[in-house]
Amino acid sequence: MIHTLALTAGLVLLWLLLSGYFLALILALGIASIVLVVWIAHRMDVVDHESHPIHMAAKGLIYFPWLMWEIVKANIDVALAIIKGKNAIAPKTMRVTASQRSDVGRVTYANSITLTPGTVTVYVDGDMFLVHALTKGSADGLGSGDMDKRVTALEGYVEHGTEGVG
Amino acid sequence: MEMILYVMSWMAIITGSVFCVIGAIGLIRLPDVYCRMHAAGIIDTVGVGLIFLGLAFQAGWTLVLAKLAMILVFILFTSPTSCHALCRAAAYSGVHPMHGEQAPDGADVVDDEEDASSKT
Numbered sequence: 240m241i242h243t244l245a246l247t248a249g250l251v252l253l254w255l256l257l258s259g260y261f262l263a264l265i266l267a268l269g270i271a272s273i274v275l276v277v278w279i280a281h282r283m284d285v286v287d288h289e290s291h292p293i294h295m296a297a298k299g300l301i302y303f304p305w306l307m308w309e310i311v312k313a314n315i316d317v318a319l320a321i322i323k324g325k326n327a328i329a330p331k332t333m334r335v336t337a338s339q340r341s342d343v344g345r346v347t348y349a350n351s352i353t354l355t356p357g358t359v360t361v362y363v364d365g366d367m368f369l370v371h372a373l374t375k376g377s378a379d380g381l382g383s384g385d386m387d388k389r390v391t392a393l394e395g396y397v398e399h400g401t402e403g404v405g
Numbered sequence: 406m407e408m409i410l411y412v413m414s415w416m417a418i419i420t421g422s423v424f425c426v427i428g429a430i431g432l433i434r435l436p437d438v439y440c441r442m443h444a445a446g447i448i449d450t451v452g453v454g455l456i457f458l459g460l461a462f463q464a465g466w467t468l469v470l471a472k473l474a475m476i477l478v479f480i481l482f483t484s485p486t487s488c489h490a491l492c493r494a495a496a497y498s499g500v501h502p503m504h505g506e507q508a509p510d511g512a513d514v515v516d517d518e519e520d521a522s523s524k525t
Binding site: 253256257259307310311314317318321322324325328330331332349350351353354355356357358359360361362371373377 | 427468475481
């Protein structure tokens with residue numbers, strides 16, 4: 240129920256921000272579209288904690304700025320490596336163990352790794368990620384496990400039947 | 406005030422463009438497909454982000470800013486997905502990373518076995 244409300248609120252916000260008009264006809268069309276979309280989403284059975292991870296929203300406000308800062312630092316590292324040329328890069332493939340317990344947590348971690356330039360998640364098998372790293376700096380940064388811990392804190396795992404693992 | 410915003414806006418746009426150019430150079434200069442993916446990552450993140458920042462300064466607190474922010478969020482959520490798909494496709498078609506050894510099943514290639522979490 241709470242996920243349906245989150246979806247509806249998100250769609251209302253999206254419509255208002257994209258249109259910016261408050262005419263009766265336009266608003267009526269908006270309401271009709273939102274009802275239709277929510278109904279279709281329900282029929283598809285995709286409205287759940289995975290498509291709407293609202294339990295992560297509050298902690299995400301802390302995690303996201305941190306991730307942005309990490310991305311900026313990684314960008315400078317990779318940009319310098321590109322300018323310096325072939326000697327500055329040390330491409331390697333490494334295994335990383337994810338400590339998250341839910342699928343949403345692992346997806347968040349894997350996507351955070353990929354979003355950070357210099358590291359790309361190639362393959363995910365359970366809690367083992369295969370990561371390709373471009374420079375020594377990016378490999379070491381990932382190896383420190385800082386991001387892993389932060390995503391696990393973000394995930395805030397709670398045991399309730401619907402949260403599938405693996 | 407308007408002048409300061411104008412200067413900040415153009416500084417952000419020009420820096421963003423410089424990062425995009427570096428990314429493009431990297432796409433050509435780096436040795437294999439996996440390395441080149443990292444160069445594309447620069448364009449996806451800081452290149453797009455800084456150009457967004459510059460345009461946001463010009464837009465001010467308007468609906469345009471909200472739309473710009475949505476574009477940024479959509480790019481940040483979709484680009485790792487496409488990057489991962491590209492990477493998997495390359496691994497499946499048998500492209501191996503530089504200095505890589507072929508793993509038994511052919512899809513995963515591990516150059517330097519290293520368990521990152523064991524260090525922590």
